[in-house]
Amino acid sequence: MTLTILSDLALPRHLALMAGLAIFSGILVRIMISIGVPDRPDARKAHTQVTPKSGGVGIVCAFLLGVLLLYRYGHVSRLAEPYFIGVIAAAVLIAAVSMLDDVVNMPYTVKLGGQFLAAAAVLVSGLWIHVVALPFIGYADLGWVGLPVTMLFLLYITNAMNFIDGLNGLAAGVTLIACLFLAGIAGVLGGFFIYTASLLLAGGVLGFLPFNFPRGRIFMGDVGSQFCGFMLALFGVAAARFEQVQMSFLLVPFLLSGVLYDVTFTLVRRTLAGENIARAHNGHLYQVAHRAGMDAKLVTIIHWLFAVLGGLTAIAFISTPSLPRLWIGLVPLVVQIVWTFYVAARARRAGIGRWST
Template identity: 70%
Template sequence: MNPAISLGLLALPRHIALMAGLAIFSAIIVRGMIMLGVPDRPDARKAHSRTTPKSGGVGIVAAFMLGVLLLHRYGQVSRIAEGYFLGVIGAAFLMAGISFLDDLLDLSFVIKLATQLAAAVAAVAAGLWMPTLALPYYGVLNLGWAGMPLTVFFLLFVTNAMNFIDGLNGLAAGVTLFACLFLAGIAGIYGGFFVYTASLLLAGGVLGFLPFNFPQGRIFMGDVGSQFCGFMLALFGIAATRFEGAPLSFLLVPLLLSGVLYDVGFTLIRRLLAGENIARAHNGHLYQVVRRAGMDARVVALLHWGFTLLGGVCALVFLNLPPAWKPPFLLLPLAVQIGWTFYVRRRARTANIGVW
């Protein structure tokens, strides 16, 4: 066995203890945010019917930042270069800060996008970008400098996808939790111990928040949580591609978030083809439509957790398949999402839902 992997396995109990400690720390912060009561008032496009506190994601952010600072100070196996750590911390702090201000002040889409872009550029400037991309059949594609804007686009898309999907209790938080656990497991197997440990840190923060949000929503994650989780998951995927040894590691996050990315991509394309203003708020995502058609919101959230579990299993199998079998195997999560789309469409017709 690889000595680094053996050392990582020996440290596993400590890492689990750290995750549990961060979960407790996150829960304390979340309880404080419930008392603080940043209000999220109901409207026609939201699922809740009474004013509920939001910005529970502050607990997730605080726990992760505490964990990554401890990792930076005391980490051994899980270390990466100083500049990359500073890039992760700086970009994460910038993303969390502007997202929290958005929860408080309801900032315009332009301001949010500009700040997200600044966070993504900060990560790229620290070296977290993809100079190459391994593709089935083709092999390694040298992206050159084009890897920088492609990385920025990927970071922005995943960040906003998680933000858009955060409309039902437990959906975004559960998806993030299971995605982090799979990422940690896969990174640990392949010796990518920064991604392994950082994923456990984020999982700890989410684990402390989730009981307050599912099955009953005592507090919502808010933009500070959903955008931060999306940004960090995307960043972990980039870090794995840039610094880790796992083959085709860029595909790990798209596989894990297949349900989220498909829903957002499908909805965006459908609205563009319909000539709608894509910057305008709406309730036409697949998960929103099926809830409007009568499916219990808790069931919708659990189904999306299941999509993440399926993506995680597919990622594990994918990494060990012969090269010729890998491209067809990628169609499995897509086929599941297409089937889900037809089910939502049929249910919407039965419920006489007209405009999505």
């Protein structure tokens, strides 16, 4: 059963669907270059000229088209009806709220409220983390605690991807790599919905990326970064149900280890420094590295490599016994700590005393 989804006959069709969605996304992104919301430069942004944003419209529309086709014609890759409707409703909600934020720049509390509603749609459908498989323990029932855990997981990854979207190609490239790794892992493990949905999102991002890297003709905007973060988090919730793999809820955090580490480190650092964490800033590690003289394209590629490392770690993690698996899971953290010291050293050499401005 698990091999049929990656069979010689099925895989070409799936890749053809991804390619078709990439073309559809690219057409919409090209249209948005002409009519997109202008993103004006300021002291906290990396770009120096007015550039259209909301290129994420192409990603969103391509993904939603793919999901609707999957809902109508899919068989093996379908979720149970309530879950499927919850996914579609949540995707539409997060896309609508984030697009509105691109247009009118809503207060953060309002934006967070919209994200909360989208996450609530997922929970109401019944798609939440209620059982996890732990090494040496077996299956642990989280009970009602799984509801706030799932909500926090969805909101944190959604905002982490939004915060990391500050250099051309960074968030889009990380999303594409994460989707391809997740599709491969889910295909082998028989996670048919995650496999197909990851390819759908990858198709949307693939159509957008050439317009954003190496030169940024258009930006994702919140409609792209929040949507990608939310959908990857939702895939992570679904992956937690992989019965064949203990601690499978860590698969998406592994894939996004560079993003999650940067955001968490920056949040902790700013809190300890007494800074207003709700205020916009340019103190993320990737931003400090760029301000310290690293080429923006190089910083982006480094984060792509972090995503590749996360994917390889995830594969090694699910392929080894319980005890060695725990050590394997520490590899991305060690790499991020080395990266932190490197960025700090470059910042000192560049005379950057205060990271956040």
